[in-house]
Amino acid sequence: MTADAVQVRRGRKFDQVLDGAREIFLRDGYEGASVDDIARAAGVSKATLYSYFPDKRLLFKEVASAQCQLQAEEAMTTLDLTQPPDRVLRQVARTFLGFIYSDMGQRIFRICVAEADRFPELGREFYQSGPMLMRNALVGYLTQAQARGEVRIDDMDLAADQFAELCKADLWPKLVFGLKQSFTDGEITRVVDGAVDTFMARYGP
Incomplete structure (x- = not known):
């Protein structure tokens, strides 16, 4: 994955994914937060979510x-x-x-x-x-x-x-x-x- 590709995605749905993740992490905690719920709250598919963050740990860190x-x-x-x-x-x-x-x-x-x-x-x-x-x-x-x-x-x-x-x-x-x-x-x-x-x-x- 190139740095340029990451930058392009940031301009489209990156913030949207973070907003959804923030909502679910604060509601359910790290352990209780599911990828399905995060994707739903963010209004994106799981495939889109994983294209930004390959695992939940990286998403929470962000x-x-x-x-x-x-x-x-x-x-x-x-x-x-x-x-x-x-x-x-x-x-x-x-x-x-x-x-x-x-x-x-x-x-x-x-x-x-x-x-x-x-x-x-x-x-x-x-x-x-x-x-x-x-x-x-x-x-x-x-x-x-x-x-x-x-x-x-x-x-x-x-x-x-x-x-x-x-x-x-x-x-x-x-x-x-x-x-x-x-x-x-x-x-x-x-x-x-x-x-x-x-x-x-x-x-x-």
Whole structure:
């Protein structure tokens, strides 16, 4: 299969197949999703579906990657990287939490965890297509902020990872373990403010 052929198909029914697959994966999970249901939801034949994706694993990877990359790219367009850390970090935190606490983000995460033993590459694809993009963008911003004298950081990668974990304090465990299904803006603001204040207390100039 040539790269050109793949590009032509992308222009015709590729997105249609992904839309159908997304609907079924989120409804039935990875294991429960059948190729017949995906083809039906996408409005294509099984032969057409298989011409794009020879197996379900590759299709799920594409669905998860596309969704995460879309979220990450949208987040990047809303950030003004010339602003001080106190403002940018709050934007980053809200964007990050907005995705991982969304229905889509939670379902993709749970599918990746459920299938991690059989398909460990699913988790890697999920991380590389979304969280890693946000992490790299945050590292890039912190590097610029340090050049302006707004932060003092020796290990940029570690600092970015620490900020992401601070953003998940309190709320993430409650969501993962089913203690709560959603959070108010006040609850999210409390965590975001705490994350930014703690981060800046450690890395501020």
